Amino acid sequence: MEKIVGIDLGTTNSGVAIVQQGTPQMLPNGEERIIPSVVGYSPNGQWLVGTPARNQYILHPENTVRSIKREMGSNKKVRLGDQEFRPQEISAFILRELKTIAEHNLGEPITDAVITVPAYFPDAARQATREAGQIAGFNVRRIINEPTAAALAYGLNKAEDQLVLVYDLGGGTFDASLVELMGGIVEVRASHGNTRLGGDDFDELLAELVADRFQEEHGVDLRQNRRAWARLLRAAEMAKIELSSHPYAWIKEEYIAEKKGVPLHVEYEVSRQEFEAAINDLLHQTLDSIDRVMKDAQATPEELSQVLLVGGSTRIPAVWELLANYLDVEPQMTINPEEAVALGASVQAAIVAGEPIDAILVDVTPYSLGIEVAQVLMGRVVFDRYSVLIRRNTTIPVTKEEVYYTLHPDQDTVRIKVYQGESPIASENTLLGEFKITDLEPEQPGELAQVTVRFDFDVNGILKVTARDRYTGKQKQIN
DSSP, X not given: OOOEEEEEOOSSEEEXXXXXXXXXXXXXXXXXXXXXXXXXXXXXXXXXXXXXXXXXXXXXXXXXXXXXXXXXXXXXXXXXXXXXXXXXXXXXXXXXXXXXXXXXXXXXXOOEEEEEEOTXXXXXXXXXXXXXXXXXXXXXXXXXXXXXXXXXXXXXTOOSOEEEEEEEEOSSOEEEEEEEEETTEEEEEEEEEETTOSHHHHHHHHHHHHHHHHHHHHSOOGGGSHHHHHXXXXXXXXXXXXXXXXXXXXXEEEEEEEETTEEEEEEEEEEHHHHHHHHHHHXXXXXXXXXXXXXXXXXXXXXXXXXEEEXXXXXXXXXXXXXXXXXXXXXXXXXXXXXXXXXXXXXXXXHHHTOOOSOEEEEEOSSOEEEEEEEEETTEEEEEEEEEEEOTTXXXXXXXXXXXXXXXTTOOOEEEEEEESSOSBGGGSEEXXXXXXXXXXXXXXXXXXXXXXXXXXXXXXXXXEEEEETTTOOEEEEO
16 A cells, blocks of 8 residues: 655645554654754755754854745745745745654655644745755645644544634734544535744744844844844744743843954743733634634634643643633643644545545635626726635535626727635725736627636635636636
């Protein structure tokens, strides 16, 4: 039977897992069960991935890349050494390292993988993730949502039906998903989140607190020196982890700066209370997503069987307290929150491979998808309106098709602008792409030409749009 691995390509850390004898298990790298999602180019010309790259970050931040996941789907370029790379090319370094780890553990070549993405990742970022896998040498069998993967991990051997909120707060992204477990079937009823909210932001806020103190005391702004700021961010991350189990933590960095030839050191104690106050606004933003998900699924907190905590940042005590008080349900962390997504991805990989796993995946669209149209309202034409073809939280895969008309009988060209979002005003949503279809012909002279627009949204969360002249059959499409 073919072996397919499950991969959590995370903002801060990444991991690879596989199902063996019906049980999902992490494939470790020595003593590390997950590796830092960091890539570097050393002064002696070596490529570094994982812990070696993270260690280099505080010495050579200009030649080290972290949190590249936040740029997936963008046109941003990053420079390492004398080369420029797209975000998916940097991610491919991490995936290639995970491929090596899997092959070392299993003693054979591994080519197929299921890779996870945040539920709220836009189409371009999903495409970039698939491309990163291909660059790394993988045949990417599926792209699945991270909360879905976590639910699959928790859904194993669960006979009872239940409604579960998956609260996934990782290093760089946040997702809230309402998941229904019924007789082994895992159905995501609604998802909402923020692809730019996570532990990285908490680190930065804590580092800002210390930098402000340092500037007040010494008149030196550590944020202006890239190496000093990298060191402070790393120290803040360590303090954040410490504060999850201790009320206080020290942030110490020797010789982090100098003033008039005198070396300056950072040595401050921070309290959990200070840290939690700094991140309070961000944590409360996650409640907005929970409210949205509950409203979309027409559910109430009283219907929840449990709340599952996923992602390393859920270890912060304030997260547990916030959710317990808000939902009146005690959150659960029975699976390592940093491994749940990779383990769930391996369950989906086993399903794809045909291995006997008692779980079925049903996923939904995180956004509404549609096109820009003009509408006649009260006798006048109103432009920039949003016509939704696939509504948010529709089960995928799904195909939707609608017929649209030209505005004038002599109009032979239309521009199809594809958006994702929820605003009735098209331009307030996110533009995914656009294309023209020309030489349109009406069925009868003097009539309006008709164009059918079809949206195909596949199991990987990737959209294909096709526009077709209903009279001539001529069509164009965009992926």
